[in-house]
Amino acid sequence: MSDSTVLVTGGAGYLGSILTRQLLDDGHDVVVLDRFLFGDNALAELRDDDSLTIIEGDVRDEDVLEDAVSRADDIVHMAAIVGDPACSDAVDEAIETNLDATVRTKQLAAEHDVSQFVFVSTCSVYGNSETGSMLDETSPVNPVSVYAQTKQLAETSLLEEPMGLDVTALRLATVYGLSPRPRFDLVVNLLTKMAVEQGTGTIFGGDQWRPFIHTRDVARGIRAVLDAPAEDVGGEVFNVGRDDENYTMAEVGKLIDDAVPEADVTVDETVSDDRTYRVTFEKLREATGFVPEIRLPQGIDEIRDALETEAIEDPDSPLHLNHASGGKEVE
Known part of the structure; x- marks a missing residue:
């Protein structure tokens, strides 16, 4: 993994801009595909880095998407319409971006012999847990918003038909920082x-x-999965956070x-x-040793x-x- 080129879709966003920096610090070449819907300041200081390629475009644009995928050894798919109000106000766009484009990214990744495909999902898929007990990756999901529903459907599609990819879905705790x-x-x-x-x-x-999980720990958790042996993380769903x-x-x-x-x-x-x-994160800790620090x-x-x-x-x-x-x- 140390010499791989990593495509980060949504790599100029709230979480992607941190992951991009950490991957560059690790010595990777990084390709960022992003719409820059919220401006380009997040990566401005990195534009002269020879290890970074920035592609401005929408993951729903198949030509742009294929160009980005063709450059990658591994993919971290973060691009999405994020949040309940944003998705509820633009349901069609949310489905196209969060679900349809995710499935197409996986298909292109298989065609271009990508190794690892890490999909960034959310613990919001658990929705309303009536049991009150700690939830793990085998617990029933109950998404109560368009955002969570599109993420849950994308998870299912990716994992039921991996198409030869080492697919991993990461359900993030509520992010802050x-x-x-x-x-x-x-x-x-x-x-x-x-x-x-x-x-x-x-x-x-x-x-x-x-x-809850801090932004920098999210990026650390994703890197832990990228660095882990495929047999330990491929085809798996992991909650990302810490129990306490x-x-x-x-x-x-x-x-x-x-x-x-x-x-x-x-x-x-x-x-x-x-x-x-309430969510337990033991599975990821056992598979990779990852524990959030902040x-x-x-x-x-x-x-x-x-x-x-x-x-x-x-x-x-x-x-x-x-x-x-x-x-x-x-x-």
């Missing part, structure tokens, strides 16, 4: 921003469970209150959230410090939102 392409429509990032800027914030429900980073949303609010003492993050119990899931309080402190020191240029920019509403969590 800083990035070269910041996002402030994710629940931890949004609530921390509101606490710093407005001194307030509201959590709806409070008793619902979520697992499951929190109720009320607990998340308390952590943000602790990090921004002058703020008051409240819980509105009159509004419920159908999504609740804990939620540390990540909250990083976001707070970046906002207070104005390290993030124009944090209120619409470019930092995956959906124009920006006023609620999207994953």
